[in-house]
Amino acid sequence: xxxxxxxxxxxxxxxxxxxxxxxxxxxxxxxxxxxxxxxxxxxxxxxxxxxxxxxxxxxxxxxxxxxxxxxxxxxxxxxxxxxxxxxxxxxxxxxxxxxxxxxxxxxxxxxxxxxxxxxxxxxxxxxxxxxxxxxxxxxxxxxxxxxxxxxxxxxxxxxxxxxxxxxxxxxxxxxxxxxxxxxxxxxxxxxxxxxxxxxxxxxxxxxxxxxxxxxxxxxxxxxxxxxxxxxxxxxxxxxxxxxxxxxxxxxxxxxxxxxxxxxxxxxxxxxxxxxxxxxxxxxxxxx
Numbered sequence: 350x351x352x353x354x355x356x357x358x359x360x361x362x363x364x365x366x367x368x369x370x371x372x373x374x375x376x377x378x379x380x381x382x383x384x385x386x387x388x389x390x391x392x393x394x395x396x397x398x399x400x401x402x403x404x405x406x407x408x409x410x411x412x413x414x415x416x417x418x419x420x421x422x423x424x425x426x427x428x429x430x431x432x433x434x435x436x437x438x439x440x441x442x443x444x445x446x447x448x449x450x451x452x453x454x455x456x457x458x459x460x461x462x463x464x465x466x467x468x469x470x471x472x473x474x475x476x477x478x479x480x481x482x483x484x485x486x487x488x489x490x491x492x493x494x495x496x497x498x499x500x501x502x503x504x505x506x507x508x509x510x511x512x513x514x515x516x517x518x519x520x521x522x523x524x525x526x527x528x529x530x531x532x533x534x535x536x537x538x539x540x541x542x543x544x545x546x547x548x549x550x551x552x553x554x555x556x557x558x559x560x561x562x563x564x565x566x567x568x569x570x571x572x573x574x575x576x577x578x579x580x581x582x583x584x585x586x587x588x589x590x591x592x593x594x595x596x597x598x599x600x601x602x603x604x605x606x607x608x609x610x611x612x613x614x615x616x617x618x619x620x621x622x623x624x625x626x627x628x629x630x631x632x633x634x635x636x
Contacts, residue, residue, distance in 0.1 A: 352396040354466060357389040357626045358458035360449040360619075361489070362519065362591045362598050365551075365559030367543040376501045377534060380546060383450075383486075384495040384514060385622040388521065390455055392418070393438035394462045400426070404437035412439075417456040417483055424479050425463050425471075433467045444615055446527020448592025450486045457490030461627045473631045493628035495621065497548050512548060517556060518601040518620045520581060521591075524573035525613035530593040536566045556600045557587060567594040580610060 361383045370378040393407065402422045406412050418437055425431065437459070443451035460476045463469070471479075473491060480487030485502035494507035495514050508514055533539065540562050551558045567590055568575045574590055577597045581588035584606075586599035601618060610616045 352466070354394045354462050356392050356394070356458050356462045358392055358443075358451070358454040358490075359389040359622060359626065360386040360443050360451060360454065361486070361495075362386055362449065362521070363561065364556065365589075366561045366563060366592065367546065367559055368539065368541045368562045369543050369545050371541050372501070377541065378501060379499065380543075381498045382495065382508070382514075382551060383489050383498050385625055386449070386519070386521070386619050387622050388443060388449075388617060388619045389626075390443050390451060390458075391440040392455060392458055392462065393440075394459075394466055395436045395438075396466055397434040397436050399434045400432045401434045402426075402437070403435075404439065407438040407440050410441070417452045417487075418459050421456040421459040421480075421483055421487075422463055424482060425460055425467075425469070428475075428479050429467075429469050429471070431467050431469060435463060435466065444523040444527075444596065446529075446594075447523045447596035448528075448590065448594045449521075449523075449596050450490065450592065453484050453486035454490045456480065456483050456487050458627060460487075460491065461630050465630055473633050476631060490625065491631070493625045493631070494623075497551070506548070508548075512552060513623065514621055515555060516621065516623075518618055519598050520586065520601050520605055520607075521596060521598045521617050521619050522577045522581070522610065523596045523615040524571070524577050525611075526571055526573055526595060528567055528571050528574075528594045532570060533563050533566045533593050536569075538566050538569065539563070540565070561590050561592075563593050564590040571595055576611075577614065581605075 364382040477488040497506040581599045588599040
C-alpha cells in the first residue's frame with residue numbers, strides 16, 4: 350500500500366437544471382443531468398505518522414482555515430474511528446463560484462483517496478452517505494459516471510450503457526465574477542414549477558434539452574453571464590449557464606476564436622468524461 354497519491358477531482362456541467370417544486374422545509378426539488386468534465390483539480394495525499402490533517406496550496410496561494418477537503422478528511426476519521434493522518438496538497442485549477450462543483454469534487458476525491466490510503470474498505474454507498482453530510486453535490490462525484498439527478502440532489506441515476514452520453518467537446522467560460530448560490534435560490538424571480546421530465550425525454554435531445562431555471566435570476570444579478578452567453582451565441586453555439594453559475598458552456602459545433610474573448614474570462618475547450626478517473630478505486634460491495 351503506497352503512502353502517497355496524486356488524484357484528479359474533475360468538474361461537472363449541468364446540461365440542464367429544472368426546478369420542479371419546493372419542499373415544506375425550503376429545499377428545492379430539481380432535475381438535472383450532471384456531466385463529468387475533463388477539467389480538474391489535482392490533490393496530493395501523503396500519509397503522516399500523526400492523526401493530524403493538514404493541507405497546503407501547491408501553487409503558493411493562501412487557503413481558508415477550513416474547507417470541504419479538510420471537512421471530508423475529518424468526517425471520514427469520525428465515521429470510521431481512523432487514527433491515521435494526512436497532509437494534502439492541492440493544485441487548484443477549477444474556478445470557484447462557477448457552478449462546476451469544484452469544492453464538492455475535491456471533497457469526493459478526498460474521501461475516495463483516503464478510503465484507500467488509510468485502508469478503510471468503505472463501499473461507494475458508505476462514502477456517499479458521508480459525502481451527503483458535506484454537500485448535496487458530493488454523492489454525485491462518488492457515483493463514478495455522469496448521472497440523472499433528482500429530488501434535492503440525492504437521487505442519482507448513473508447514465509451508463511444505452512443511456513451513456515455521446516462524446517462531445519464543449520467551450521466553457523468562467524467570467525471574472527462569481528455568483529452567490531443563496532441569492533439565486535432565494536430570489537422571488539426564480540421559476541419553481543417546471544414540469545418533470547424523464548431520461549427518455551432528455552435522451553432524444555441530449556445537448557439541446559431543457560433549460561437552466563436559475564439562469565434568468567443569475568443574469569439579473571451578474572451581467573457577465575449574459576455577456577458570456579452572447580459571446581458564444583455570436584459563433585452560433587447553443588449556450589447556457591451551468592449550475593448556479595457564473596460559468597457558461599456550449600457544445601462545440603463551430604470554430605471559435607478563443608482569442609476574441611475578454612482577457613478576464615477563463616475560456617477552455619473541454620470534453621465529457623465517460624467515467625470518473627477514480628471509479629475503480631471504490632467498490633459497490635464489501636470486499
